[in-house]
Amino acid sequence: MHLAELNIGRLLAPTDDPRVADFMANLDRINGMGKRMPGFVWMMEGSGEPGTGNTEACLDGDPQFVANLSVWETPAQLQTFVFDTLHAKFMDRGKEWFENLVQMHFVMWWVPEGTEPSLDDAMAKLAYRETHGDSEDAFGWDWLRAHAAQ
Structure with missing residues (x-):
């Protein structure tokens, strides 16, 4: 089995607004880094237009609602990317964008x-978690950490 993850967020402004320009300008860099990480399997892609990431996949018809969906070989490999690379610095700045x-949302x-x-x-998995809480x-x-230790 592989591990899938979904993370959604609503941008503070449209993708072409200066308030989210630094986020948009670094999407390709961060996504590219993720794709080169050990254990990366797949990522939902956008149009391929530089600097847009997958922002075309808006949710509920709202272009400011964006999603990141990817698959990884193991939780440890995803964890390394999320928390131990440049990705973490951009995640820490999330409140700016x-x-x-x-x-x-995750x-x-x-x-x-x-x-x-x-x-x-x-x-559907996100809705299930929101309704039922964490489960298998x-x-x-x-x-995940609690059950990986068992």
Whole structure:
């Protein structure tokens, strides 16, 4: 099994607004770094237009709602990318670019090797986690760490 993850956020401004320019200018850099990391398997891609990442995949028709969906071989490899690379510095700056969401915005789940989950599949996992909490079917970092130790 591989590990899928979905992270959603709502930008404070449209993608061409100066308030999110630094975020947009670094999308290709950070995504490219992730794709070169050991354990990276797949990432939902946008149009390929430089500096747009996957921002075309807006949620609920709202172009400021953006999603990152990827698959990794192991939790440890995803964790290294998220917390131990330049990605972490940009994640720390998230409040500069993203609204503070009250609803659930992150989920992980297991997928069979070779699976490229759809955004609809991922959003269903997110909704499941928000409704039912962490479980074998949809979980966050704390649940994963607690159950990896068993």
